[in-house]
Amino acid sequence: MTPTSNLQPKRRAAKVIRRRQLIEAAIKSIAKRGLGDTTMAHVAQAAGLSQGIVNLHFDSKDNLLNETLNYIRHEYEENWRNAIDKAPNDSAQQLAALLRSDYNKKVADIQKLAVWFAFWGEAKSRPTYKKICQERVTDYSQSLTKIIDRLIKEGEYKYIKTPQLVEGIIAMADGLWLNILISAQGFGRQNAEAVMMQYLCHVFPNHQAAFN
Amino acid sequence: MTPTSNLQPKRRAAKVIRRRQLIEAAIKSIAKRGLGDTTMAHVAQAAGLSQGIVNLHFDSKDNLLNETLNYIRHEYEENWRNAIDKAPNDSAQQLAALLRSDYNKKVADIQKLAVWFAFWGEAKSRPTYKKICQERVTDYSQSLTKIIDRLIKEGEYKYIKTPQLVEGIIAMADGLWLNILISAQGFGRQNAEAVMMQYLCHVFPNHQAAFN
DNA sequence: CATTTAAATGAATAAGCATTCATTCATAAT
DNA sequence: ATTATGAATGAATGCTTATTCATTTAAATG
Numbered sequence: 001m002t003p004t005s006n007l008q009p010k011r012r013a014a015k016v017i018r019r020r021q022l023i024e025a026a027i028k029s030i031a032k033r034g035l036g037d038t039t040m041a042h043v044a045q046a047a048g049l050s051q052g053i054v055n056l057h058f059d060s061k062d063n064l065l066n067e068t069l070n071y072i073r074h075e076y077e078e079n080w081r082n083a084i085d086k087a088p089n090d091s092a093q094q095l096a097a098l099l100r101s102d103y104n105k106k107v108a109d110i111q112k113l114a115v116w117f118a119f120w121g122e123a124k125s126r127p128t129y130k131k132i133c134q135e136r137v138t139d140y141s142q143s144l145t146k147i148i149d150r151l152i153k154e155g156e157y158k159y160i161k162t163p164q165l166v167e168g169i170i171a172m173a174d175g176l177w178l179n180i181l182i183s184a185q186g187f188g189r190q191n192a193e194a195v196m197m198q199y200l201c202h203v204f205p206n207h208q209a210a211f212n
Numbered sequence: 213m214t215p216t217s218n219l220q221p222k223r224r225a226a227k228v229i230r231r232r233q234l235i236e237a238a239i240k241s242i243a244k245r246g247l248g249d250t251t252m253a254h255v256a257q258a259a260g261l262s263q264g265i266v267n268l269h270f271d272s273k274d275n276l277l278n279e280t281l282n283y284i285r286h287e288y289e290e291n292w293r294n295a296i297d298k299a300p301n302d303s304a305q306q307l308a309a310l311l312r313s314d315y316n317k318k319v320a321d322i323q324k325l326a327v328w329f330a331f332w333g334e335a336k337s338r339p340t341y342k343k344i345c346q347e348r349v350t351d352y353s354q355s356l357t358k359i360i361d362r363l364i365k366e367g368e369y370k371y372i373k374t375p376q377l378v379e380g381i382i383a384m385a386d387g388l389w390l391n392i393l394i395s396a397q398g399f400g401r402q403n404a405e406a407v408m409m410q411y412l413c414h415v416f417p418n419h420q421a422a423f424n
Numbered sequence: 425c426a427t428t429t430a431a432a433t434g435a436a437t438a439a440g441c442a443t444t445c446a447t448t449c450a451t452a453a454t
Numbered sequence: 455a456t457t458a459t460g461a462a463t464g465a466a467t468g469c470t471t472a473t474t475c476a477t478t479t480a481a482a483t484g
Binding site: 014015049051053056 | 430431433434
């Protein structure tokens with residue numbers, strides 16, 4: 001029996017809640033100050049708790065940051081899986097739903113985008129970050145590939161190379177996030193979505209109805 | 213008269229060279245360790261010089277980093293302007309040349325890409341970084357817009373909304389950089405270029421020759 | 425209520441780092 | 455050859471920050 005399993009429900013719940021609370025505080029601080037200027041004290045403060053609290057729940061700063069990245073990765077995945085599930089059983093509709101989900105209020109939130117870019121910025125030199133970032137893409141592109149293959153078959157599209165199209169869509173999706181994050185002003189989630197839908201219209205001209 | 217302008221030509225040249233040397237050392241260190249773990253000592257060491265050298269030439273770390281970002285921004289701009297200049301006087305060819313230039317050895321070098329993402333990751337909370345990053349895009353998108361407008365007119369393409377297409381192309385370009393930087397392996401400059409060219413083929417089907 | 429156990433605090437510690445500046449080295453001027 | 459000036463050094467300084475841990479607070483148990 002692990003020590004945790006002896007705990008009473010209330011306290012066990014508290015531990016999970018506190019961890020999430022601290023992760024969310026970390027997200028806030030990273031968005032506000034950047035990864036470089038985020039200190040343990042900032043995170044603790046943003047959570048309304050005391051100095052040592054992060055070490056108590058995460059042992060180290062490194063660990064907190066890893067868990068933070070993991071957290072937004074899972075939230076991201078949950079979001080798009082959900083979008084596919086809720087979409088009608090039609091490949092064009094599903095494609096639209098999947099890609100629109102990237103510009104949800106929940107995941108394309110400025111704070112979350114700031115966190116993604118903060119970690120991408122360090123990913124090259126941090127194997128842990130890199131791995132998590134890669135995982136995000138592999139899962140996503142598998143699902144995307146399936147849907148597109150089905151659409152190509154159904155729509156009798158010739159001359160479309162699926163792997164390249166998938167890379168292209170994902171690249172555009174990430175690049176639009178950058179634009180939302182950094183553009184002088186006025187470029188928001190809706191604009192990003194519109195740009196992506198126009199891309200899909202160009203590639204799948206017989207299914208434009210699904211993308212408007 | 214500023215103190216620097218009193219200097220003898222040789223000395224002024226030496227100063228410029230040293231600054232460039234330090235900026236390049238900064239790029240190396242950022243690529244190797246990330247922005248967060250790059251210290252003044254690392255930069256000095258990478259340049260084969262002593263502790264205080266960066267403060268001597270740049271006053272502060274902040275300043276060095278700003279200048280480093282500026283440096284790659286100018287290098288980037290020079291690269292694509294050059295590509296357009298060298299391209300034949302044909303809008304499709306120019307479009308191809310402009311976009312291919314993003315995957316040059318010089319600018320799509322892994323170290324440079326690491327630097328771009330490092331700064332993008334901090335741009336939200338650092339007005340100076342943000343501004344420089346914005347400038348990069350505004351100049352680029354102006355030129356891109358001109359070329360595309362000409363191509364649309366010449367090729368009698370209807371139903372293409374230039375602003376959205378421009379946003380889309382730039383987004384994809386940046387996203388492909390991310391893919392080069394982070395992908396597990398095997399995704400390189402040539403792949404990125406191919407993906408982009410396929411996009412252009414979809415949008416401008418009557419000019420595919422220029423994109424292959 | 426008394427006792428046990430876990431959670432939280434925050435002052436103290438120690439390591440890391442940017443910056444300073446007195447000193448040394450190299451080069452140009454006379 | 456001597457002097458003057460700029461460039462470079464690197465040890466010392468002082469600040470910031472992650473981590474530790476003795477102590478306090480709160481909750482659950484019997």
